[in-house]
Amino acid sequence: MKIADIKIGKVCIPLKKTFKTALRQVDFAEDIIIKVIADNGEIGFGNAPPTAVITGDSQDSIIAAIRDTIGPRVIGMEVDNLEQIMTAIDTSMLHNSSAKAAMDIAVYDLFGKLHDMPLYKLFGGYRNVITTDLTISVNAPEEMVRDALEAVAAGYTELKLKVGTDAALDIKRVQAIREAVGSDIKLRLDANQGWAPKEAVRAIRKFEALGLDIELIEQPVKAHDFNGLKYVTDRVATDIMADESAFGPYEVFQLLAMGACDLLNIKLMKAGGLHQAVKIAGMAETLNVPCMMGCMLESKVGISAAASLAAGKKIISRADLDAAVLLAEDPVVGGVSFAKNQLILPEAPGLGITDVLGWQEIRS
Numbered sequence: 001m002k003i004a005d006i007k008i009g010k011v012c013i014p015l016k017k018t019f020k021t022a023l024r025q026v027d028f029a030e031d032i033i034i035k036v037i038a039d040n041g042e043i044g045f046g047n048a049p050p051t052a053v054i055t056g057d058s059q060d061s062i063i064a065a066i067r068d069t070i071g072p073r074v075i076g077m078e079v080d081n082l083e084q085i086m087t088a089i090d091t092s093m094l095h096n097s098s099a100k101a102a103m104d105i106a107v108y109d110l111f112g113k114l115h116d117m118p119l120y121k122l123f124g125g126y127r128n129v130i131t132t133d134l135t136i137s138v139n140a141p142e143e144m145v146r147d148a149l150e151a152v153a154a155g156y157t158e159l160k161l162k163v164g165t166d167a168a169l170d171i172k173r174v175q176a177i178r179e180a181v182g183s184d185i186k187l188r189l190d191a192n193q194g195w196a197p198k199e200a201v202r203a204i205r206k207f208e209a210l211g212l213d214i215e216l217i218e219q220p221v222k223a224h225d226f227n228g229l230k231y232v233t234d235r236v237a238t239d240i241m242a243d244e245s246a247f248g249p250y251e252v253f254q255l256l257a258m259g260a261c262d263l264l265n266i267k268l269m270k271a272g273g274l275h276q277a278v279k280i281a282g283m284a285e286t287l288n289v290p291c292m293m294g295c296m297l298e299s300k301v302g303i304s305a306a307a308s309l310a311a312g313k314k315i316i317s318r319a320d321l322d323a324a325v326l327l328a329e330d331p332v333v334g335g336v337s338f339a340k341n342q343l344i345l346p347e348a349p350g351l352g353i354t355d356v357l358g359w360q361e362i363r364s
């Protein structure tokens with residue numbers, strides 16, 4: 001099976017509710033979706049949501065990288081030569097991790113189809129169901145309480161609260177939500193780089209003093225500030241997770257060598273795809289650093305790929321794979337299915353995806 005053609009398209013899906021973090025606010029998920037077509041007609045699906053504030057990748061940069069640089073490198077290659085294709089993707093250009101991830105996901109989908117195996121089994125098959133949290137956007141405390149209660153009523157037992165806009169208000173937000181949802185619901189926080197290191201330590205010690213029982217805190221400080229992240233990790237009892245700092249395997253290696261965090265959030269769009277994410281999981285497992293599989297605002301193509309890796313690997317013990325349920329519509333046919341807060345992995349080969357409805361081809 002050889003890679004014969006690559007088609008690039010996009011979907012634009014409204015969100016059920018405005019998504020707000022300390023970094024950005026959005027009402028639509030824009031997702032570049034590629035179809036990598038093999039010479040026997042089989043299609044591998046991949047995706048890349050442009051999340052410029054985190055990855056630096058825009059819609060135009062993703063399209064250009066796939067069309068002009070990464071795509072031409074892999075056309076004609078044998079899907080069975082997976083390692084060679086992955087090297088071609090990785091060495092095709094610097095950065096552009098989202099475009100690389102799209103190509104990597106589509107090639108893995110084809111590889112699974114070629115070998116008639118679902119991707120989660122190919123990655124180790126540790127489990128076939130995973131539990132995801134649901135993200136609560138940062139808003140006024142009353143609105144966040146309403147959203148949190150709605151999520152709990154819908155069956156979510158783990159909530160990821162977005163904070164990081166104002167430390168004093170963040171304390172009120174988290175306190176109000178803990179009071180409303182009770183002690184059985186797991187609360188994790190994501191500051192999306194919003195605090196300065198000392199401010200983070202003060203806020204987290206306050207959460208601890210108030211007995212708010214926070215499971216973990218994601219990315220308290222700026223992505224590049226590894227020393228600041230370590231400063232926080234060393235001074236609080238609550239577990240600290242690196243997200244934006246833990247970009248690809250090299251950054252993760254540095255963070256782990258420094259002991260700068262307690263946990264890692266792995267995302268395919270930061271790592272550059274499944275192949276690189278496997279390297280991160282391997283380093284984490286070696287040092288017994290638990291991982292969460294995360295996502296951007298993306299369609300079920302990327303969520304199915306991320307869930308496949310998370311289900312495959314024991315060290316990926318947590319999931320923030322809620323993007324597809326934040327969308328008002330699901331244009332993806334097949335892939336993971338949802339039952340309340342659980343993602344059920346498909347037994348069909350590859351990602352188990354057969355079509356993406358409303359996909360508009362981009363021609364240049």
Ligand SMILES: C[C@H](N)C(=O)N[C@@H](CCC(=O)O)C(=O)O
Nearest residue numbers: 051135294295296297320322323
């Ligand atoms: C969607 C997911 N729950 C999430 O919060 N992901 C990112 C932010 C993604 C974005 O801004 O599109 C995160 O910071 O963990």
Ligand SMILES: [Mg+2]
Nearest residue numbers: 190218219243
């Ligand atoms: Mg995060």
